[in-house]
Amino acid sequence: MADLRRTVAIVGVAESDEIGRVEKSNLQLHAEAAYNALEDAGLTMKDVNGLMTAGTSTINLGEYLGVQPMFTDTTAVGGSSFIIHIAHAMAAINAGYCDTILVTHGEAGRSARSRPGANASDPGPQYEIPYGFIGAPINYAMAARRYMHIYGDDYTRQGMAEVAVATRKWANLNPKAYMQGQEMSFDDYHDSRWISWPFHLFDCCLVTDAGGAYVVTTAERARNLPKKPVYVLGAGEGHDHGILSQMPDLTRTWARNSGPAAMKMAGVTHNDIDLAMIYDSFTYTVLATLESLGFCGPGEAPDFVKDQRTAPGGNFAMNTSGGGLSYTHSGMYGMFLVLEAVRQLRGETGERQIDNPKLSLVHGTGGSLSSTGTVILGVD
Amino acid sequence: MTSDYKKPIPVPQFESDHYWQKAKEKELWLRKCNACSKVYFYPRDISPCCFSRDTTWVQASGKATLFTYGIVQRAPHPGFVPDVPFVTAMVELEEGPIMATNIVMDDPTPEKLQVGMALEVVFEDITDTIALPKFKPA
Numbered sequence: 202m203a204d205l206r207r208t209v210a211i212v213g214v215a216e217s218d219e220i221g222r223v224e225k226s227n228l229q230l231h232a233e234a235a236y237n238a239l240e241d242a243g244l245t246m247k248d249v250n251g252l253m254t255a256g257t258s259t260i261n262l263g264e265y266l267g268v269q270p271m272f273t274d275t276t277a278v279g280g281s282s283f284i285i286h287i288a289h290a291m292a293a294i295n296a297g298y299c300d301t302i303l304v305t306h307g308e309a310g311r312s313a314r315s316r317p318g319a320n321a322s323d324p325g326p327q328y329e330i331p332y333g334f335i336g337a338p339i340n341y342a343m344a345a346r347r348y349m350h351i352y353g354d355d356y357t358r359q360g361m362a363e364v365a366v367a368t369r370k371w372a373n374l375n376p377k378a379y380m381q382g383q384e385m386s387f388d389d390y391h392d393s394r395w396i397s398w399p400f401h402l403f404d405c406c407l408v409t410d411a412g413g414a415y416v417v418t419t420a421e422r423a424r425n426l427p428k429k430p431v432y433v434l435g436a437g438e439g440h441d442h443g444i445l446s447q448m449p450d451l452t453r454t455w456a457r458n459s460g461p462a463a464m465k466m467a468g469v470t471h472n473d474i475d476l477a478m479i480y481d482s483f484t485y486t487v488l489a490t491l492e493s494l495g496f497c498g499p500g501e502a503p504d505f506v507k508d509q510r511t512a513p514g515g516n517f518a519m520n521t522s523g524g525g526l527s528y529t530h531s532g533m534y535g536m537f538l539v540l541e542a543v544r545q546l547r548g549e550t551g552e553r554q555i556d557n558p559k560l561s562l563v564h565g566t567g568g569s570l571s572s573t574g575t576v577i578l579g580v581d
Numbered sequence: 582m583t584s585d586y587k588k589p590i591p592v593p594q595f596e597s598d599h600y601w602q603k604a605k606e607k608e609l610w611l612r613k614c615n616a617c618s619k620v621y622f623y624p625r626d627i628s629p630c631c632f633s634r635d636t637t638w639v640q641a642s643g644k645a646t647l648f649t650y651g652i653v654q655r656a657p658h659p660g661f662v663p664d665v666p667f668v669t670a671m672v673e674l675e676e677g678p679i680m681a682t683n684i685v686m687d688d689p690t691p692e693k694l695q696v697g698m699a700l701e702v703v704f705e706d707i708t709d710t711i712a713l714p715k716f717k718p719a
């Protein structure tokens with residue numbers, strides 16, 4: 202594969218005007234985020250000649266935004282999509298299809314609860330949904346139960362609690378976080394109601410309305426724009442199943458492949474990473490992902506995160522926005538991982554800013570632990 | 582088996598008609614790949630293990646062990662409201678594959694559900710043409 206390191210950069214990032222409980226249509230959330238991200242980049246819609254999204258078609262989105270792209274990509278593999286889009290944007294720009302790509306997301310996850318109807322010929326509607334395998338909490342809970350069976354109930358539970366509490370502490374430092382101002386103790390975690398055993402409410406991500414967008418362009422152009430370029434250094438992606446019952450190993454995700462691929466391309470190792478942005482649809486997702494990425498070995502994640510190691514002041518900065526658990530989670534949360542990584546690398550995150558980060562690993566997980574995308578982002 | 586069944590109902594597809602017809606007769610049938618002898622779930626004419634067309638239907642024993650489970654406390658769909666708490670599970674069939682199902686049990690608790698416990702298939706009639714294979718402690 203050609204060496205595409207540092208050939209493109211993310212030059213603009215933004216949420217929609219508000220996130221949380223917004224009551225706007227999905228497309229308006231896309232549009233607001235697009236407007237704000239272009240403004241952040243110092244670009245206009247006239248500069249955009251590539252358009253990407255997931256969960257809706259770019260023909261509707263392009264029309265709504267008034268853009269006529271010469272490159273389009275709607276790779277939709279759940280919450281990891283917007284991580285994977287970074288790599289696809291890098292490939293498209295290097296192949297010469299276009300030079301400036303707008304990637305948008307908008308989902309009224311809270312206000313518009315209805316989901317598109319399932320396709321009856323897909324496996325889920327025949328073999329899982331009739332049994333109540335509906336929605337991520339129920340599916341992921343079963344994966345977590347398997348992990349607990351292998352590595353121990355109390356040990357796993359403590360790891361899940363550490364992640365929930367640490368992530369909330371970061372949210373308390375983020376003015377945009379849904380859970381801003383609401384602290385969580387370990388007792389609060391353990392006392393929160395059951396959703397699907399073994400998941401408490403506080404093992405589960407939020408359900409919010411939110412839009413997000415980022416702009417990718419050539420490194421050359423990025424150097425002439427107002428904000429510090431955040432270069433794409435490495436990327437990996439893929440998936441190994443669709444429905445949960447087909448997952449080869451409920452304790453290992455495709456991060457085992459996409460993580461090493463991204464780090465190899467970037468020429469970095471785990472110890473080089475200053476900020477880990479790890480998709481936290483559930484506390485368990487983080488444990489399984491840290492292991493699959495190789496930050497620790499199988500069964501070691503609860504130890505890895507213990508004593509609030511990932512909280513503000515800890516020595517492993519992770520999910521500094523407050524994550525899907527406590528900042529925002531509209532449905533396909535991957536977009537928001539990118540926004541936080543870029544802002545941290547630019548030094549724009551105020552009270553929660555970590556000390557001079559140079560490298561961030563950004564990792565999305567989608568479907569029923571099905572798909573993953575990993576990117577390494579860096580600044581000079 | 583009534584018209585007021587409010588939960589999602591599977592729509593058999595061409596490659597799964599046999600599976601659902603046999604389920605209605607209280608039998609569990611699976612597909613087997615003759616290229617490697619693996620029995621797989623869910624039914625597909627061309628096997629996912631070898632991508633072979635040399636496949637056949639085999640009847641399962643109906644015996645399984647509990648691979649993992651969750652106890653659903655908040656109904657994910659209006660049809661499941663009367664059922665909570667109920668058990669979603671993945672079971673490992675004697676023939677090898679893992680399938681999604683429910684464990685039929687009153688007042689489920691983690692204490693009553695041990696990973697590895699022996700199970701056997703039961704069939705719940707939900708419409709005139711569809712029965713869902715579920716499992717109960719053997």
Ligand SMILES: [Zn+2]
Nearest residue numbers: 614617630631
């Ligand atoms: Zn085979």
